């Protein structure tokens with residue numbers, strides 16, 4: 001449709017690409033996860049717990065943005081909140097229907113994916129800072145405050161951390177080449193989640209570009225924020241590697257660094273010095 005805004009196009013894509021987190025078949029994953037060695041099973045559960053808590057956090061942290069946006073942008077943001085609840089629901093269900101039965105079969109106590117021991121200080125700090133940047137919009141909605149909010153949420157948590165981590169999961173548990181089992185249900189769910197996330201990141205990038213180009217926000221605000229947060233992101237990704245992985249923690253860190261450089265370039269057109277952590 002001529003003249004349709006990016007937000008309106010993303011809203012239509014959200015309607016068209018509907019998926020049901022309860023319809024994905026995860027039964028085969030139970031046997032596959034049962035074959036993981038003890039250490040890999042622990043790391044796998046940690047990774048899933050962090051994905052799940054992350055989806056819960058971003059669902060809530062998007063709420064303050066609704067009062068900052070209007071028109072088509074606000075309608076789009078509502079679809080994004082809906083997407084995030086769907087991601088959280090899929091991960092909650094996966095834990096309940098795959099992880100918990102495997103723990104029971106192994107004679108272990110069933111664990112809680114929200115228990116504090118799954119989350120490192122770096123993880124907690126990254127999400128705490130994102131929460132603060134989003135809820136700051138309730139006090140100030142200046143262009144710089146908006147850029148900081150989008151840079152935390154859309155560009156870094158979604159656009160670097162989740163982007164890299166989902167890639168790692170799909171490579172390690174989707175290709176069947178890593179010495180790790182194929183997890184068809186998980187990979188299917190992540191396929192849909194990544195499709196949603198593509199819209200989310202594109203929306204955030206567009207908003208930041210507009211604030212830089214039309215409202216005169218210095219792109220260094222983006223680079224500096226990404227540079228600070230990337231230190232935490234790299235720390236979180238280092239915890240993700242499985243022993244037999246096709247893609248290990250170091251490769252994920254390298255990918256996160258190059259994605260960070262891409263995100264900065266996407267809003268600054270190469271006009272900004274890269275922070276040390278991104279080089």
Ligand SMILES: [Fe+2]
Pocket residue numbers: 055058083084087193197
């Ligand atoms: Fe999500």
Ligand SMILES: [Fe+2]
Pocket residue numbers: 058084158196197200
């Ligand atoms: Fe998202």
